[in-house]
Every structure is written in C-alpha cells, then in structure tokens.
Amino acid sequence: MIAAQGGDQVAYRALLSAAVPVVRRVARAIGVPPASVDDVVQETLLSMHRLLHTYDPARPFAPWLNAIARRRSIDMLRAQGRRSTREVHAPIAYEAHAEEEDRYVAVEMKGDAERLRPAINALPEGQREAVKLLGLDGYTLAESAELSGKTKTALKVSFHRAIKSLRARLEGSG
Amino acid sequence: MTGQPNGIDATIAELTASLQPVRKLAPPWIGVALWLAAVIVLAAVLYAILGGELDGLVERPWVLPSLIGSAAAAALAAVSAFLLSRPDRADAWMLLPLPAVLLWVVSLVAGCIAGAGDPETWGTTGAEVRACLTIIIGASVPLSALAIVMIRRARPERFARVALLAGLASAAAASTVLILVNPHNSTVLDVAVHTACVAAVVTASALVGGRFLRSA
Structure with missing residues (x-):
C-alpha cells in the first residue's frame, strides 16, 4: 500500500487484485445478493482509488479496506431497497x-x-x-x-x- | 491478468494505469491542533475586544463547570470530527464529546436555576440576549467553515456526521468564548436562546457543510 501511494503501479495492481476476494467476503457477509457482489467489488475498487491518500501507513491496512467494502455493500443494499420500493408489478x-x-x-x-x-x-x-x-x-x-x-x-x-x-x-x- | 471476471480485471487495469503518487493526509491530531489554535486566537481577540471578568468564573459556582464542559465539548467534538473523516475509524468515536456536552448542558441549566433572583444574572434584557446570539453565531460560523475546509481533503465518507460534529465543536467553542466574556449565570430566556443558537449552528453545519464535504 505504501508503494502504491508512492505511485508504484505493479504494487498497486497486486494490491487491488488481492483486495478483490476480501471485498467479496465482506459483501457476502453483509448480505449483498450474489449477482451484485461484483458490482460492490467494482465500486469498492473505485473508492479505494479515490481514498488512497487517506490511508495512514502507521495503521493496519485491513480495517481501512474492510470499512470501505462495508460501506459500498451497504450503499448497494440501500440502492436495491430503494429500487424495490419504487418498482410496481x-x-x-x-x-x-x-x-x-x-x-x-x-x-x-x-x-x-x-x-x-x-x-x-x-x-x-x-x-x-x-x-x-x-x-x-x-x-x-x-x-x-x-x-x-x-x-x-x-x-x-x-x-x-x-x-x-x-x-x-x-x-x-x- | 488476475483471474477475476473481465469487468473487474479491466477496472484494475484502468485504475492502475491512472495511478499517480498521492500526497498523504497529515495525522488527524495535527488538524485538531491547528483548529484549536485558531479557536484560541479567535477567543483571545474577542476577549481583548469585548473584555471579560475572570473573577466571575470562580464567584458563581456553575460558571466554571459550564466553561470546562463547553471547552471540552469543543475539543472532543473536533477530535471526533477529524477522526471520523478517515474511513477506517470506528463510528463509536462519535460518542466521544457526549460526556462533555452533558456537563456543559447540565451546568448551564443548574446555573440558570441557582441564579434565579440574582440581579447579576445574564440575559434579562433584549440587548444581552442579542449579544449572546451574536457571539455564538458570529464565532461559530467561521470556526465551522474552517473545520470543514480543513477536513474536506479527507473526502469523508460519513460527511453529514463529520459536518455535524464540526458544527458542534464550533458552537461549543463559541459558547466557551461567550462564558469567558460574560461569566454570569443565565436566565431561562438566555439558556433557550443559547440552546437554539447551538442547535441552529449544528443543523446548518450538517446540511451545508455536509453537502460541501460530499462534493469533495
């Protein structure tokens, strides 16, 4: 992560790839339907990119990633909840x-x-x-x-x- | 490729290609220290302009706890706002200013009850109530704006809560300045105006500041 913050693309690619299974696990644990898990993964990767500067190297990486994945999962569940209340048979x-x-x-x-x-x-x-x-x-x-x-x-x-x-x-x- | 579904692989490739070195955020305590320094400067300037009677802090039994409560609420709400602006800090940090807010509110109300009938009670005239309103709004608006501008670079995910806490920190700091300048027990009317001003600052900060943080 520290290398990625410094602009190391190889380290960044490895980091994003390693994050994918973790994000999937978080999304499933929160109750995101299987069909939407990959959408949560995509959104989490985008958020990681946007928030890269907020990671404090003095702290562990896992809580940072888990927190972002959890919020994107909740966003997905809320969006699906809103859609289902608006949709009419x-x-x-x-x-x-x-x-x-x-x-x-x-x-x-x-x-x-x-x-x-x-x-x-x-x-x-x-x-x-x-x-x-x-x-x-x-x-x-x-x-x-x-x-x-x-x-x-x-x-x-x-x-x-x-x-x-x-x-x-x-x-x-x- | 990484063996992920195509879309995820493509996203990883795009994000990797667009990676630039980032300027890391300073630790939250630096933001808190700078904001508190701004509060101290503002309080010193207002104290120099408006004057004050420090004797009143010790002469009236509920004024000092009220001052300690509001000052602690300002500092702890600022700590809470700067910490919650980071994605990995627990939501429970939001409760940090609660004990100080309780001390502040309870001692304000207790001072109001204890000061009933005291001729030096503050807030008996329209001018005194207006002064309370002017100091709280006038001091907390720039402090709240400063806190939100300082926090914005963190692109907080919990933007409304962070903006609310910034508003609470600013309103509590303004209340501290008010108590320093007017160390008297308050009338019911003054406590009501005081509470309404603090509520207005916190609500406005959550709404306007929250929108500003969301667009970061």
Whole structure:
C-alpha cells in the first residue's frame, strides 16, 4: 500500500487484485445478493482509488479496506431497497396507466426526443454509445458493457459526462 | 491478468494505469491542533475586544463547570470530527464529546436555576440576549467553515456526521468564548436562546457543510 501511494503501479495492481476476494467476503457477509457482489467489488475498487491518500501507513491496512467494502455493500443494499420500493408489478402498472395519459406522454416524449437528437448526435462517439445503450435502449449496465465491449466503469463515466454535456447544452438553448 | 471476471480485471487495469503518487493526509491530531489554535486566537481577540471578568468564573459556582464542559465539548467534538473523516475509524468515536456536552448542558441549566433572583444574572434584557446570539453565531460560523475546509481533503465518507460534529465543536467553542466574556449565570430566556443558537449552528453545519464535504 505504501508503494502504491508512492505511485508504484505493479504494487498497486497486486494490491487491488488481492483486495478483490476480501471485498467479496465482506459483501457476502453483509448480505449483498450474489449477482451484485461484483458490482460492490467494482465500486469498492473505485473508492479505494479515490481514498488512497487517506490511508495512514502507521495503521493496519485491513480495517481501512474492510470499512470501505462495508460501506459500498451497504450503499448497494440501500440502492436495491430503494429500487424495490419504487418498482410496481408490471400488470398493476399497466392497468393503472390511463390510455389518455399514454397519448400525452408519447407526444411529449417525441418532442423531447426531437429536441435531444441533435444534442446526442453532437456528443463524442463513446458518450453517444453510452446514452444510446443505457438511456435510450434501456439496457442494464452489465448488458451495455457486453454489447459495447467496454467496462462498466468506462460506460458509467461516459454516460455521466454525456448527461452533463446534454444538460449544459439544453439549458443553454433554453 | 488476475483471474477475476473481465469487468473487474479491466477496472484494475484502468485504475492502475491512472495511478499517480498521492500526497498523504497529515495525522488527524495535527488538524485538531491547528483548529484549536485558531479557536484560541479567535477567543483571545474577542476577549481583548469585548473584555471579560475572570473573577466571575470562580464567584458563581456553575460558571466554571459550564466553561470546562463547553471547552471540552469543543475539543472532543473536533477530535471526533477529524477522526471520523478517515474511513477506517470506528463510528463509536462519535460518542466521544457526549460526556462533555452533558456537563456543559447540565451546568448551564443548574446555573440558570441557582441564579434565579440574582440581579447579576445574564440575559434579562433584549440587548444581552442579542449579544449572546451574536457571539455564538458570529464565532461559530467561521470556526465551522474552517473545520470543514480543513477536513474536506479527507473526502469523508460519513460527511453529514463529520459536518455535524464540526458544527458542534464550533458552537461549543463559541459558547466557551461567550462564558469567558460574560461569566454570569443565565436566565431561562438566555439558556433557550443559547440552546437554539447551538442547535441552529449544528443543523446548518450538517446540511451545508455536509453537502460541501460530499462534493469533495
């Protein structure tokens, strides 16, 4: 870890690789579903990178790593909890949705799409692809990563940058 | 490669490629010491400007415990905030300032009860209550901002709790300054204003400071 803090890439790679099984163990112990364990691993690796400067070499490394892994696991469980309370069983959602309202929404969405299209087309290739897969086609992060051949991290970064550019552009155009 | 699933291997490769040497954080006690030094400077300046009667600290039985309680609460809440800004410190550190806060509150209330009917009790006029409000808000806002700016580089994961503790440390430090400047027992109105000011500073720090820390 001390070598990694000094910029030693070989040591850093070894450290991140060694952290993966530890993070998996923490995530499972906290109750993260098996399908989401790798997402927790990815998020923990990103957090480790962001918080690298906070590690105190005078202290043991394991509590530092465990604390970050535990928080990312709890974040994942909270996010899943929020999603499950927002989601409505499909048949109920369909019956509850008025046809009249659907027509208005469709007209509104068409307007939005027409407004967005030039802005999306103006985005760099990577960002455009991320918006298309994640935003327009509705693929999950894992599916989008598989289809594009990019990592989830790269897709997330591209998507966030694209949203920021679109927001700036649309706010600018009123 | 490391034998991990592709996504994890790719993330490790990306993070490794983007690694730069990092400037390590100074130990938390250095941050605490610097912040307490700023508190002492501010208290000395306010004492020099506003004056004070140190005799009152010993003449009135509940004033000194109140001063010790608020000063200890400021120091311990600062220790707690700087420690909790590090990812690997236990949540239990949050309880560190609790005994000092209890001493501070109990002695304020006891002083209020003991001073009932005393003509030198503080907070009987609107001007005195306004002075209490001005000193607590005026001193704690810059102290809280300073603590949060100092802590921000640690990118605390428990940002709301850290900001709340920074607000508590600042409000307690401001209360210490107030007691030094006005070492009298307080009226019920003054204790109520004092408590409301401290609560407002702590809440504002948790909300505004928490947002600032979150964006680090």
